[in-house]
Amino acid sequence: MQGLLSKRDELLREVRTLKDRVTELEGERDAATGRAEKAETEVQRVRLDEPVAEILGDMFAVKLKYVLPDIQEHFAFTLADDGKVQFTAKDGAPVKVGDAGKEREAGFNPDDVRAALEAHGGFDDVLLSRGKSGGGKPPATRAGAGVALPGAGKARKVAPEFGLR
Numbered sequence: 001m002q003g004l005l006s007k008r009d010e011l012l013r014e015v016r017t018l019k020d021r022v023t024e025l026e027g028e029r030d031a032a033t034g035r036a037e038k039a040e041t042e043v044q045r046v047r048l049d050e051p052v053a054e055i056l057g058d059m060f061a062v063k064l065k066y067v068l069p070d071i072q073e074h075f076a077f078t079l080a081d082d083g084k085v086q087f088t089a090k091d092g093a094p095v096k097v098g099d100a101g102k103e104r105e106a107g108f109n110p111d112d113v114r115a116a117l118e119a120h121g122g123f124d125d126v127l128l129s130r131g132k133s134g135g136g137k138p139p140a141t142r143a144g145a146g147v148a149l150p151g152a153g154k155a156r157k158v159a160p161e162f163g164l165r
Helices: 002-056 064-075 110-120
Strands: 074-079 087-089
Touching: 002 064, 002 074, 002 087, 002 110, 064 074, 087 110
Parallel strands: none
Antiparallel strands: 074 087
């Protein structure tokens, strides 16, 4: 009987040490999972979010954060296995750009993305035109630069008014 009790106590100690080890390993697993999720988030930010914001940032009259949900209803930006950004339709089908006879698959570049958005047609009210120069300033032309105004070359002497000197 004494042998069975000692064996039971020994087995209970082993169970306690194994439970402690399981708890320790679960903590390590949770920490590793947290680090992996943080790393994945950072990779997505650097490889996907920032390039998408850079490509789309100057195309719209409003901030990108207001237009991006509408874009994502129709199109998707994903990371391929090779780490490059893919521009596809929401269902995963490749986006086609170009004329009806010369359609090709759209790449992730400003011209193809703009062409796809223009072809879709739902973004015409917020999509800036291609030729926007910015700043609202007139174009820098030299038209009329050679016209001289009379008397502009000499400084005139100003006579005092009311006879004062």
